[in-house]
Amino acid sequence: MLRDKRQEYLTALILVGPFVLIYGVLFVWPTIQMVMLSFTDAPLIGPGEWVAWENYVKILGHRLFHSAFWNTAYFVLLTVIPNTLVSLLIAMAVNRLDGWKQGLVLACFFLPYILPVSVVFLTWNWIIDVQYGLAQVFVRPFNGGEPMSLTRTIPAFMPTVAFVTIWWTMGFNILLFIAGLRTISPEIYEAASLDSAGRWRQFSRITWPLIWPITVLVLTIQLIAQLKIFDQVYLFSIGGRQDATITLVQYIYKLAFQQNRGGEAATAAVLLFAMIVVLSVLQYQLLRARGEK
Amino acid sequence: MSTEILSRSQAATVDRARRDRPLDFIGIALTAITLLVALASFFPIYWAIITSIKTDSEVISGGNSLWPNRFSFDSYVHIWTNTNIGIWYVNSFVTSLAITILVIVSSAGCAYALSQLDFPGRRVIYVLILACFMVPMQALIVNHFVLMAQFKLLNTWAGIILPQLIVPVTIIVYKQFFDSVPKEFREAAQMDSAGHFKILFRIYLPMNWGVTAALAIITFIGAWNAFLWPFLAATGEATMTVPVGITQVKDAYGIVYGKLMASAVVAGLPVAIIYLIFQRRVTQAIMLSAGVKG
Numbered sequence: 001m002l003r004d005k006r007q008e009y010l011t012a013l014i015l016v017g018p019f020v021l022i023y024g025v026l027f028v029w030p031t032i033q034m035v036m037l038s039f040t041d042a043p044l045i046g047p048g049e050w051v052a053w054e055n056y057v058k059i060l061g062h063r064l065f066h067s068a069f070w071n072t073a074y075f076v077l078l079t080v081i082p083n084t085l086v087s088l089l090i091a092m093a094v095n096r097l098d099g100w101k102q103g104l105v106l107a108c109f110f111l112p113y114i115l116p117v118s119v120v121f122l123t124w125n126w127i128i129d130v131q132y133g134l135a136q137v138f139v140r141p142f143n144g145g146e147p148m149s150l151t152r153t154i155p156a157f158m159p160t161v162a163f164v165t166i167w168w169t170m171g172f173n174i175l176l177f178i179a180g181l182r183t184i185s186p187e188i189y190e191a192a193s194l195d196s197a198g199r200w201r202q203f204s205r206i207t208w209p210l211i212w213p214i215t216v217l218v219l220t221i222q223l224i225a226q227l228k229i230f231d232q233v234y235l236f237s238i239g240g241r242q243d244a245t246i247t248l249v250q251y252i253y254k255l256a257f258q259q260n261r262g263g264e265a266a267t268a269a270v271l272l273f274a275m276i277v278v279l280s281v282l283q284y285q286l287l288r289a290r291g292e293k
Numbered sequence: 294m295s296t297e298i299l300s301r302s303q304a305a306t307v308d309r310a311r312r313d314r315p316l317d318f319i320g321i322a323l324t325a326i327t328l329l330v331a332l333a334s335f336f337p338i339y340w341a342i343i344t345s346i347k348t349d350s351e352v353i354s355g356g357n358s359l360w361p362n363r364f365s366f367d368s369y370v371h372i373w374t375n376t377n378i379g380i381w382y383v384n385s386f387v388t389s390l391a392i393t394i395l396v397i398v399s400s401a402g403c404a405y406a407l408s409q410l411d412f413p414g415r416r417v418i419y420v421l422i423l424a425c426f427m428v429p430m431q432a433l434i435v436n437h438f439v440l441m442a443q444f445k446l447l448n449t450w451a452g453i454i455l456p457q458l459i460v461p462v463t464i465i466v467y468k469q470f471f472d473s474v475p476k477e478f479r480e481a482a483q484m485d486s487a488g489h490f491k492i493l494f495r496i497y498l499p500m501n502w503g504v505t506a507a508l509a510i511i512t513f514i515g516a517w518n519a520f521l522w523p524f525l526a527a528t529g530e531a532t533m534t535v536p537v538g539i540t541q542v543k544d545a546y547g548i549v550y551g552k553l554m555a556s557a558v559v560a561g562l563p564v565a566i567i568y569l570i571f572q573r574r575v576t577q578a579i580m581l582s583a584g585v586k587g
Contacts, residue, residue, distance in 0.1 A: 011489045012412035019403035022395075022458050023421055030436035031428055037436065044435070045442050093327040101324075107572070108331035111338060114568045114575065116518040118536040119561040122553050123341040132353050132550065134340065167334065175576060176583055199319075221583065228431045231520045235540055249431045249521075256435045257525065269432040280427045 034273075037266035044262040055267035064243060065268065068251035071158065075229055075247060078162035079169075080222045084215060087170045091177030092207065106174070113171030117231040124164045125151070125236070151236045157245045161232050168232075173218045180214035181207070220283040224276060248272050345369070345554035352551045368555035377530050378556060381538040386563075388453045388523070388534060389516035396460050396512050397505060404467030405493045409479065425461040431521065438525055448532045453523050457516055462582040463508050469585075470501045503577070510571050511578035514564050535560045 038055055042048025059065050094105050112120065128135045128150045136147045150160040184207065192202050230249035237245050246254065252272065256265035344352055348365040351358070372378050407415060437456040438447075446452030474497055482492050498505060523534045530542060539556040568575050 008410055008489075009412050012406045012410045015402035015406040015410070015489075015493075016412075016414075016418065018395075018399035019418070019464070022399060023425070026437070026440075026456055027425060027428070027433075027459050028421070030433045030440055033436045033439070034433060037439075045439060090327075090330065093323060093330075096320075097324065097327065101328075103572075105327060105331040107569075108335040111335065111565065111568065114514055114518075114564050115338075115561045116536040116564070117520050118540045119341075119557045121540060122557040123337050126344065126550050126554060127337060127340065129550070132357075134357055167337070172579065172583075175579055179580055217583070224429075228429050230431060238540075249434075252432070252435065253525075256438070262435060262439070265435045269435055273428060273432045276429050276432075277427050 034266050034269055037263055038270045040263045042262045043260045044256050048263055051263070055264050059264060059267045059271065064246065065251060067243065068246045068248045071245060072227060072229065072247045074158055075162060075233070076223060076226045078158055079165050079226050080219060083166045083170055083173060083222060084218050086166060087173035087218065088177050088211070088215065090170065091174045091181060094174065095178055095181045109174050110171035112168050117235065120164060120168045121232060121235040128160065152240050154241065154244050157236070161236050165232055176214055176218055177211065180211050184210050216286060220286065224279055224283070227276060341554045341557050344551055345558050347551060349551055368551040371552050372556050372559070376542055378535065378538065378559065380531060381533050381535045384450065384532060385517060385534040388450055389513050391450070391454050392457050392516040393509050393513045395458055396463055397509050400460070400463040401467055401498060404464050404471055405497060408468045408471035410489070422461045422464055425459060430459060434521065434525055437522070441526060448527055448529050452526045453534065456522055457519060460512060462585050463512065465585045466504065466508060466581045470504050471497055474500055507574040507578035507581065510567060510574050511582070514567060517564050
């Protein structure tokens with residue numbers, strides 16, 4: 001029996017070994033190092049002096065950090081709620097189709113989601129191009145008949161990137177919503193139509209309350225994902241005034257890789273990390289509260 | 294009296310039929326709108342493909358025609374001969390495949406141990422996995438870079454692969470499925486004095502073959518599409534992956550749009566094909582990992 005136990009431990013060790021090695025070296029160690037680095041004035045590569053909380057004071061008072069924070073918040077605002085509403089609407093529309101029609105329409109909405117961000121960027125950069133872009137047909141009337149660069153005009157930048165992001169990622173949300181809609185029994189709707197409840201009443205009294213848990217899930221997954229935004233915003237801002245549209249991860253990138261300030265970059269990373277931990281815990285509590293109800 | 298009742302019920306039927314008819318009309322309109330919006334959503338992809346097979350002169354002077362006057366694959370020939378896209382393709386395939394295999398193997402093993410074995414340190418591993426969900430990988434870029442520099446792995450395949458091996462969702466999904474395998478299977482196998490490795494590879498993995506396929510596909514797609522880390526880890530053209538290379542390398546193209554669209558099509562093609570073939574598996578994998586995040 002004791003030998004069995006020992007053998008079980010040995011087996012467990014072999015099975016868990018790769019995981020422990022990978023996560024130890026590539027997750028636990030860098031996380032500890034990040035916190036340590038944030039208290040030093042080290043460059044990206046190389047040692048530095050211990051400066052205690054100096055970096056934190058500096059970063060929290062840094063104007064670019066404030067821009068990065070507010071730009072990120074603005075981007076979250078422009079994407080999360082609109083994306084959720086549009087996705088729910090489309091999911092309901094797709095859900096009432098049947099057979100091959102549903103499969104085809106769903107594929108149309110989902111295909112963008114599996115494409116790399118570079119492809120999304122190149123495609124839309126061409127569509128909104130000032131000189132030859134197709135979208136200028138829609139832009140001109142709003143700009144006195146003149147074409148306008150949507151990514152070089154600062155007020156238009158975030159809404160444009162948010163629009164592209166919604167187009168790119170809504171497939172994921174639509175999928176979750178459709179799965180949720182399918183769990184609502186059709187008998188409830190039949191009973192409602194016998195009581196001659198109209199489409200709007202059916203939606204507000206049946207669909208919306210029953211889909212609410214999925215809506216919360218979709219909202220929180222997106223919220224945390226969009227806080228970590230980098231790729232699209234960075235790509236669309238290449239060659240433009242990047243500081244005006246900088247986001248939090250971009251700020252970390254700039255400090256570390258463009259200004260060689262490793263310690264300060266780590267500090268910004270710890271701050272981002274703290275925000276996401278707080279939100280994750282809130283999300284967990286929110287979803288658990290739902291589960292207990 | 295009776296005729297009156299009859300006529301009243303008839304009237305009700307007619308009334309209901311009349312109410313049903315406009316409803317059906319709304320239904321048709323809704324379907325039409327849905328189809329139109331779906332087409333609009335697909336249009337950018339269509340437009341990228343069409344642009345890539347137009348001639349340069351047509352791209353800028355064709356008045357945005359929806360179908361090329363003359364099919365031209367010059368853009369594809371151009372990017373093949375003038376950029377390193379072939380090398381980027383090899384880099385992308387090697388790194389994505391390696392990430393997929395390493396993630397699946399290490400996750401399946403760890404999940405089996407967590408699900409079926411009793412050993413000290415289980416709780417620690419659980420806490421570690423949960424912590425992983427919270428730490429944003431984007432926050433770790435600085436220290437991943439420092440670490441890879443210390444290992445002298447920048448601008449190598451290994452340097453691109455290693456930080457992308459942190460995929461805690463895979464372990465949780467595997468564990469959930471291993472938990473639901475009836476214990477009798479394992480006990481019967483142990484009666485025949487089969488070891489745990491044999492049980493894992495002969496019973497648990499084959500029984501959950503579909504899950505492995507779904508997880509492997511989604512891991513591969515994720516690795517292929519990864520941008521931020523490969524962008525940082527590969528600074529030389531020779532080690533870039535496709536998504537990084539096509540946005541970072543600008544050569545003197547002249548009229549670039551057709552060529553850029555050709556490179557976009559080439560970059561998106563592998564994942565698009567995988568999705569179209571394994572549609573159901575991709576959907577399943579996304580549902581599974583979203584369920585875990587909930």
